[in-house]
Amino acid sequence: AKRQGRNYLNFYQQCIEQTHRFSVHLRSKFQQAIDNEQLQLFYQPIVALSSGKIIGAEALMRWQLEDGSFIPPDIFIPMAETTGQIIPASQWALEQACHDLSQLLERRPGFCLAVNLSALQFNRANFFEQVITTLQSHHIPSECIELELTESILMDDSAHAIKLIERFRQAGLSVAIDDFGTGFSSLSYLKKLPVSKLKIDRAFIQEVVNKASDEAIVRGILAMARQLNIKVVAEGIEMAEQAIRLNELGCDLGQGYYFAKPKPLNDLLNDLD
Ligand code: C2E
Ligand code: CA
Ligand code: CA
Ligand code: CA
DSSP states (O other): OHHHHHHHHHHHHHHHHHHHHHHHHHHHHHHHHHHTTOEEEEEEEEEETTTOOEEEEEEEEEEEOTTSOEEOHHHHHHHHHHHSTHHHHHHHHHHHHHHHHHHHHHHSTTOEEEEEOOHHHHTSTTHHHHHHHHHHHTTOOGGGEEEEEOHHHHHHOHHHHHHHHHHHHHTTOEEEEEEETSSSOOHHHHHHOOOSEEEEOHHHHTTTTTOHHHHHHHHHHHHHHHHTTOEEEEOOOOSHHHHHHHHHTTOOEEOSTTTOOOBOHHHHHHHTO
């Protein structure tokens, strides 16, 4: 039994060492991807639920290895947040989004691109100036960019966050709360936050047609948003019935595989023809 215990311990140590080696490997691979501009942006359309018309898109980062496989963002984004690599990766993403947006705007004036922010960026000095400079250098009207932030950003230092959101809004940008309903949220801070949009998390949309409790939550969010003059996007719509019901409930916008999966810029441009 003692020997077996030692074997388990060895096995456990080996696992830790391997995991550690793998994560060091992943980090340096990701650094290479940043340095060699091997990251990509995919775009998922956001549609008006009443008409089905594409009004904008969300930019989602993709990391493809030499063998063609993709590492999921749910793996590399949290890693990049611990290492700080999210800062250069996000700056690259904003530049790329602005570059692509100028093509989208030629096709569809008023088109709006949403980009995801991480808490790390939000808390850096000069972040505001950096965003504005990037937009200006690509001649992008500030109304055409939306910043998506999660509730975790507000928890770190809400006074700082509120001030920064106000500055972005005054400069003309939209600000959306992502994954709404999943954090510690919600209702009290919304009053203080000058946000333009809420994105209801997929968790509440999945069963909106079958589960009375989820429908009630969605109704509640929509009623509150209407009072506060905030637009709402339903995320993760996978079926026609969900899109129909959400439109009936008065939700303005939708996003999800039912409409389109995230896709390369050229495919999105084709959709706009
Ligand atoms: P998110 O911001 O909530 O993005 C939505 C995620 O839901 C995307 O996953 C999208 O592909 C997926 N999705 C969209 N419609 C459906 C649907 O109908 N069904 C299902 N099951 N999923 C759907 P993705 O692209 O894997 O990204 C995962 C997360 O990684 C994002 O969640 C976001 O938190 C983060 N992320 C992605 N790109 C960036 C980025 O450029 N910067 C930062 N900071 N985070 C990013
Ligand atoms: Ca998002
Ligand atoms: Ca989301
Ligand atoms: Ca998410």
